[in-house]
Ligand code: NAD
């Protein structure tokens with residue numbers, strides 16, 4: 581694992597080693613605690629530069645993977661953070677909370693299931709009360725489960741994928757609006773799947789397209805109020821979503837190797853895109869999708 585921080589001049593090809601994850605399986609949601617090899621969330625590698633000083637952020641799916649890296653980066657940049665995740669993910673969450681406590685920033689744990697409509701409003705109210713306001717939202721919680729054939733895609737899975745990835749984003753964003761002052765930002769985690777759908781991820785890929793589209797529509801709706809909405813579209817990033825039925829087992833050993841950079845990305849490499857879109861420095865960037873995918877061309 582690299583000890584260089586993200587601001588050190590380095591070759592992106594080997595900033596991180598090419599990984600070849602062994603076949604492994606976990607029930608959903610997967611745990612960072614159990615993935616092989618371990619991922620980098622920036623614990624040792626993310627250096628803050630004061631870009632989110634005094635901000636108050638709610639991040640969903642923040643116990644592991646990309647959300648955990650975003651939480652660490654936001655705190656190192658000076659933000660207080662409220663972390664949402666599923667109650668069964670407490671152990672992963674505690675690891676990230678400990679790392680954030682070392683920054684001296686406030687960190688609030690708000691576990692719960694974002695598929696629950698009432699919980700979505702409760703989550704926003706709790707975050708705003710505990711943080712003393714809210715000016716940054718990251719809709720990142722996501723469900724990704726392969727299904728080889730549409731005839732085998734259960735209604736239950738389709739509904740769960742849409743409730744987690746799309747409905748929760750609508751509901752949490754809607755609930756957040758009354759708290760967000762001008763200058764606030766919303767960043768949604770879309771995916772390269774929004775453009776290049778894997779035929780085994782029909783439900784998931786279509787939710788990511790919806791998230792991308794929502795970001796561009798809401799970007800226009802909220803711009804006059806001084807609230808910026810953008811999206812980040814990661815490519816193959818090594819997180820627990822992949823070995824918990826996010827990929828066929830036999831594909832894991834090659835995960836991310838077909839990108840121009842020739843390797844999977846690490847969560848810590850995605851976090852700076854969220855920092856940029858949340859920081860005031862991106863003041864003229866609205867409705868944009870920032871691709872963090874190792875070089876695969878996208879429209
Ligand atoms: P991850 O498993 O670490 O994170 C997903 C998180 O979503 C879980 O930790 C969990 O806390 C949360 N979640 C799932 N269902 C939930 C529910 N019902 N209620 C509350 N929280 C729930 O994996 P990740 O890859 O870091 O995923 C984060 C986001 O990134 C997802 O939206 C995913 O679609 C997106 N993404 C990931 C990749 C990738 O290659 N890993 C690529 C593109 C997009």
Ligand code: MG
Nearest residue numbers: 609643644669
């Ligand atoms: Mg998790």
